[in-house]
Amino acid sequence: MKHLASIAALLLLCVSVTFADSKPVDKFTSTAEKKSKLLEEGEDSFKYRCEGVAGYSVIFEGAHGRSWINLVYDSEQTNLMDDILNACEGEFPSKANDVVQWRGTMQDGQFVPYACIFRMVSRVEGKPVENLVILQLAGAGSRVVGQVPGSKGNAAAEALADKLCKFE
Secondary structure: OHHHHHHHHHHHHHHHHHHHHHOOEEEEEEOOHHHEEEEEEOOOEEEEEEEOOOOEEEEEEEEOOEEEEEEEEOOEEOOOHHHHHHHOOOEEEEEOOOEEEEEEEEEOOEEEEEEEEEEEEEEEOOEEEEEEEEEEOEOEOOEEEEEEEHHHHHHHHHHHHHHHHOOO
16 A cells, blocks of 8 residues: 555656646847847848857848848758738837747756747837737747737737647
């Protein structure tokens, strides 16, 4: 009977650790110029390499009044410009701040991201409109999977990222 109780306690501990590891965790990086490396600069364009997480780095770039991000993973770069700009209603979408949110889980003490969330701003009838864009992380195959109006807040974007991106 003691062995059965020990086995049950061990199983309960394993289940608890599994659930603790699957709880979403957020990490944040920045696209601020002072924290980035300038790669290219033109008359009306720029390209910076910024810190990411778990093997990802962020390429923050812009041209002609618009800006967006791409990701680099394992030396391969995504091409997300069109999908990011199309996810935003209005004209001249650009990254609204320096924050890049990485959503993931802790597995064996390591952060394993499954989504990236960032805020974009554009103009609709002359007024600023914000959207939170959600990327599903899959290395060089990372892609835009959704957007949430900025007025709904980060919690709504996080919930959508968890629903669309989290691999069980």
